[in-house]
Amino acid sequence: SQELEQSPQSLIVQEGKNLTINCTSSKTLYGLYWYKQKYGEGLIFLMMLQKGGEEKSHEKITAKLDEKKQQSSLHITASQPSHAGIYLCGADGEIKAAGNKLTFGGGTRVLVKP
Amino acid sequence: EAGVTQSPTHLIKTRGQQATLRCSPISGHTSVYWYQQALGLGLQFLLWYDEGEERNRGNFPPRFSGRQFPNYSSELNVNALELEDSALYLCASSLGLADSYNEQFFGPGTRLTVL
Numbered sequence: 001s002q003e004l005e006q007s008p009q010s011l012i013v014q015e016g017k018n019l020t021i022n023c024t025s026s027k028t029l030y031g032l033y034w035y036k037q038k039y040g041e042g043l044i045f046l047m048m049l050q051k052g053g054e055e056k057s058h059e060k061i062t063a064k065l066d067e068k069k070q071q072s073s074l075h076i077t078a079s080q081p082s083h084a085g086i087y088l089c090g091a092d093g094e095i096k097a098a099g100n101k102l103t104f105g106g107g108t109r110v111l112v113k114p
Numbered sequence: 115e116a117g118v119t120q121s122p123t124h125l126i127k128t129r130g131q132q133a134t135l136r137c138s139p140i141s142g143h144t145s146v147y148w149y150q151q152a153l154g155l156g157l158q159f160l161l162w163y164d165e166g167e168e169r170n171r172g173n174f175p176p177r178f179s180g181r182q183f184p185n186y187s188s189e190l191n192v193n194a195l196e197l198e199d200s201a202l203y204l205c206a207s208s209l210g211l212a213d214s215y216n217e218q219f220f221g222p223g224t225r226l227t228v229l
Contacts, residue, residue: 033217042118042204043220088157090218101147101170102218104157 004089006105013079014113021074021108023089029069031092033102036085043088046074076110084112116141118221120205126227127195135190135224139207145169146188147208147218148180152201160203163188192226200228 003026013019023032031050035043047056049065049072056063060077076083086109090102119138127133139146148160159172163182171178177193186207192199202225206218 035220040202040223040225042120042222043206045217045219048217090157101159101162101172103159106156 004091004103004105006087006089006108008108009106010109010111012111012113015080016078019076019079019110021087021089021110023072023074023105025070025091027070029065029072029091032063032065032069032072033090034063034072034074035088035090037088037107038085046087079110079112081112081114084110086110118205118207118219120203120221120224122224123222124225124227126229128229129195129197131195133192133195133199133226135192135203135205135226136187137190137205137207137221138187139205140219143207143209143219144186145208146182146186147206148188148190149204149206150174150201151204151223152198155201157204161190195228197228200226202226 005024007022011019033048034046036046037043047063049063052067052069054065062075065072072089074087086107088107089105118140121136125133137146145164147162149157150160151157160174160178161180162170166182180188180190182188202223204220204223206220208218
């Protein structure tokens with residue numbers, strides 16, 4: 001089964017600084033999803049990547065999928081307190097597999113210090 | 115447009131009881147997924163329903179079951195509750211097209227506490 005490893009597990013950054021979260025897969029990623037979760041709440045969809053080398057940006061958040069499609073990174077520029085939360089990467093394991101269930105990484109807890 | 119809704123927000127049960135959790139997907143979505151997020155275990159896939167049928171289930175015992183109704187809403191039932199069933203249960207919905215990539219949109223979750 002596919003496993004996703006996220007690093008770091010937690011991160012404390014000063015407001016205004018940049019941060020990067022990595023998500024590494026044991027298998028080829030056919031669809032990689034980034035979500036944000038406030039503690040104890042539901043997940044907010046951020047971005048989806050599917051092509052090797054793909055990069056997407058939304059406001060101050062940029063996500064990339066490497067050419068080999070086994071690693072993704074999420075980069076936040078000039079962090080703000082609103083960026084605090086838990087960031088989760090999720091992946092489709094295979095195309096047309098039984099169920100579009102997502103396998104999730106362990107999450108990265110981000111704290112932004114004012 | 116309304117997002118995925120879940121009820122109740124919180125549920126407190128005792129060991130051995132049964133719990134029923136409900137989920138309404140985004141209008142137009144036919145697939146509903148259930149995930150368990152237990153402390154220290156991360157987010158684990160439980161069940162996937164599409165067009166009224168169970169399409170896939172994760173590595174959970176049979177006392178976790180559910181169903182999807184004709185209006186695509188879904189129920190998750192947990193029988194013979196155990197202490198370790200205490201978790202945040204998240205429901206997600208998507209367009210349910212098996213041969214394309216579909217973003218899953220999540221509800222706010224139901225916090226189940228088993229005493």
